[in-house]
Amino acid sequence: MNKYVIIFHVGAPIDETPEFIEANMAWFKKLGDKLIDSGNPFNPDAEAHISMGKIEHKPDTAAGYSLINAGSLDEAIELVKTHPLANMEGCSTNVYETMAM
DSSP states (O other): OEEEEEEEEEEEEOOHHHHHHHHHHHHHHHHHGGGGOHHHHHHHTOEEEETEEEEOOOOEEEEEEEEESSSSHHHHHHHHHHHHGGSSSSSEEEEEEOOOO
16 A cells, blocks of 8 residues: 545635535545545645745645555545545645655
8 A cells, every 4th residue: 555645725715514524524434444644724824835945925725635545546546536625616636645765
């Protein structure tokens, strides 16, 4: 099994309706033992971009993360594409396979 980092992106604040929360929790439950860490949302008021020693505060759509196990990138994609944010207008998900060091 490989470890994957999922970064959730939103274009605008999400209306966390009971239906959205229920769908989100159902997605985590569906992952079962493939879920390593359900993650946390990112604080949009506490982020920085650092490049060449300079710190910039610029808008970003990254909203949070989760960690999962999967046998391949294709399997991880199949799991992630059913997440509510992967199917909500103005939102997206990125999947990154980690490498052992």
